[in-house]
Amino acid sequence: MEQFVFFGGKGGVGKTTVSCAYAHRCARDGLRTLVVSTDPAHSVSDVFDQRFGDEPESVADVDRLDAMEIDPEDEMQRHLTEIREALSEQVSAAMVSEINRQLEMSHGTPGAYESALFDAFVDVMRTESEPYDRVVFDTAPTGSTLRLLGLPEFLGDWIDRLLYKREQSIDLFEKAAIGDMEPRRLLEGDPVIERLNERKEFFEYAGETMRTDAAFFLVLNPDQLSVNETERAIEAFTERDLRVRGLVANKLTPSPDEGEQGRGARYLREKVETERERLAQVREGFDPPLVAEIESRTTEVRGDVLADVAASLDVEP
């Protein structure tokens, strides 16, 4: 299996449970494993009954397993602060106030959260993964962030154009400032150009790693909406030349006892039957194989049930 394993899917399908179960199994199988959660509800902390923060920390009682939780809201705020600090050294005070307004606005726009999430997990891949054989994420890039991934050439192209414009404007500035050597110096250690190049490399790294050293699984529930969304998600991956390795069906309705009679039994049988048809449709219609069918539990999945859940996963560690 690749070093990076992603379990994607819509909110509520059970990505965190499946990710923890898989990570737990990898660790038991001897791999140094890190599970990374981006769920703002801190559900990894719930699963292991232990608080985690934004640095990897050992999971008590499970050898070789570390966990960390990233909060995209925090990441967004940190991002904002970083840009502000960098700016205050680079531009005039008047510009800072103008740029601050624009920054506040851009962080309020739809999509800022998703972009921060994407940045956060690529950062983990780059800076935290070195000591681990396996890094498991309870999220995967979605439609719109996949577009970011799929556009490295486009983005590179765009940044190149920005760089060109910026060089042009410095050039003009230099011509205007005859006898003053300041502008040439600005171009050479130019902090804006440096920053743009950093972003370009960031996206190149992300695209390259996702293509060569990552495996993507999608978690779904046996309802029509989830099946439809999974179909769209598979298409989005395919469009970006990424392959979904397998599908995990979670929260299947359990059957009643064989002889059980009554309103409850009738309701469950109808439901189980409908779900079965839907999963047949998934098995036949979708390219990635169905690698797990996990039944719904009325109790929350905690440490001791993890091995159970992991056992239903037909995924190599």
Next chain:
Amino acid sequence: MEQFVFFGGKGGVGKTTVSCAYAHRCARDGLRTLVVSTDPAHSVSDVFDQRFGDEPESVADVDRLDAMEIDPEDEMQRHLTEIREALSEQVSAAMVSEINRQLEMSHGTPGAYESALFDAFVDVMRTESEPYDRVVFDTAPTGSTLRLLGLPEFLGDWIDRLLYKREQSIDLFEKAAIGDMEPRRLLEGDPVIERLNERKEFFEYAGETMRTDAAFFLVLNPDQLSVNETERAIEAFTERDLRVRGLVANKLTPSPDEGEQGRGARYLREKVETERERLAQVREGFDPPLVAEIESRTTEVRGDVLADVAASLDVEP
């Protein structure tokens, strides 16, 4: 009740079902009613077993009820085409190609879909609502689009600044073009300034109407994720000085028969009990009242079940 009624909530909670049931009841009660769906899965067409498009159309067999379906993807494409056409008349060919690149990019960014959705439903409010006593939407502004709504002053302010910059640049241009009267004419019928003012008015209208002539309901399911999301959604509304009128709990697990024994009955009883506790938590902890508790059905909700569902809604028509 206000003219505009919104049923918001996450995908899959049953917004379309609840919206159709409520609209159906309004129409039966004598109100000229329009139900507007933004669900790309065309579920309103499924409910009434009739195809609808992006213009209001009578629902067969239900007097006074019209329906329409908006596809935000289509809206996004239309938007793109509109801007392109407008541009080709206003700027040079070289600029058109540059702007086209930027447009393609911005339509690929996260959030473009949500913004298009918001534009689409505000458009319906402005241009289609006149013949109706009640317009029911199977969606409501979400966190990030609520921010757009909550920022009319901010946006107005921002547009004012853009206008000021644009006037300044035209002014400079005019000073440079001594003896040439072209630039002044440009400022007076300036298509860019006109467009910016249009957007400003659009957001002012949206904010004003949502504050004075709209009622918002949130649909939730009795699972923890849905309850947490509903809490966040209520906060987002409150932050924008909008009030959530009521909460609709949908897809409640039905109880088994009283004497029923077996695995199925045990599973359902535990599930019903957990859901009951969660709804108690909603009733006590959340400000908007719980106005409906609707049981899960194994069959899809079609025309004949609508009256049934509507009967569980404690919402005035």
